[in-house]
Amino acid sequence: MENVKVRIMLIDGPTLFIEYAGLRLLTDPTFDPPQLYPLGGENLRKYNSPPVTPESLLPIDAVLLSHDHHMDNLDQAGRAFLPSAGRVITTASGAKRLGGETIGLHPWETTTIPLPNGGKLTITATPARHGPIGIEPIIGDVVGFVLSTEGHRDIYITGDTVWFEGLEPVAQRFNVGLAVLYAGAAQPRGPFNVTMNSNDALEAASRFKDAKITSVHNYGWSHFIQSPQELETAFKFVGNDRLITLKPAVPVDLTI
Structure with missing residues (x-):
């Protein structure tokens, strides 16, 4: 297993720019200015504008x-x-809504992208549960992603999920060198989390034993109740030094 270099850069919220195996990837694109969004009688407030323009990130392969x-x-x-x-990869139900050539995946289904220098990037959709058990019919489908290339360790992107037993197989099936956790303990409706809190993040880190860990989607919105600093404090308290705290628009180069 050879080491591979990865560049990541936090853009805003869940939006992470990733350079991996010669490809340029972007997670959950959010580029709106600060505003209120209606949510069933409540409002979600976005506080920050993204620090870069969407055009500055092009080209994006997926x-x-x-x-x-x-x-x-x-x-x-x-x-x-x-x-x-170049491609948009999402849930099977989301692909139907977005239409066009959007690629829709159910959990554990895969798609591939050719690499510039030969070979391929395999993208595997992974399970996600966006809140407490039983919420799936209410909140809708969500997936995470594992990025794999032959001979290198994998990148795992959780998507919006809490830690639950359905994520255990990700650690069992893949050799994860970098785990990107959607944290912040989001509570858009009522007193329950729909994304990982600090305990969930520590559970995840314990499964991906020697992977580098980072987090996104835990600042800049009214419904996050835990900050990146609180997550950092939790990792330090238990003696886990693998957490990388990202700053918007600051590239971080890693070897995994």
């Missing part, structure tokens, strides 16, 4: 869209950006 139906994962400007990407 957008990895965990789900299309929540504005904090695909906003208006993010939706307008999708046709600029």
Whole structure:
């Protein structure tokens, strides 16, 4: 297993730019300015503008869209950006809504992208549960993604999910060198989390034993109740030094 270099850069919320194996990838594009979004009688407030323009990120070989139906994962400007990407990969139900050539995957289904220098990137959709047990029919389909190339360790992107038993097989099936956790303990409706809190993040880190860990989607919105700093404190408290805290628009080069 050879080491491979990865560059990641946090853009905003769940939007992460990834350079891996010669490809340029983007997760859940959100580029709107600060505003209020209606949510069934409540409002979600976005506080920050993204620190870079969508055009500055081009070309993008693929957008990895965990789900299309929540504005904090695909906003208006993010939706307008999708046709600029080489591919859009999302849930099977989301692909039907977005139409066109969007690639839809159920959990454990795969698609591939040719690499510039030969070989292929395999993208595997992974399970996600966007809240407590039983919420799936209410909140809709979500997936995560594992990125794999032959001879190298994998990248795991959780998508919006809490830690639950359905994620255990990800650790069992893949040799994850970098895990990107959607954290923040989001509570858009009522007193329950729909994304990972610090305990969930520590559970995930314990399964991916020697992987580098980073987090996204845990600042800049009114419904996050745990900050990146609180997550960092939790990791330090238990003596886990593998957490990489990202700053918007600051590239980080890793070897996994």
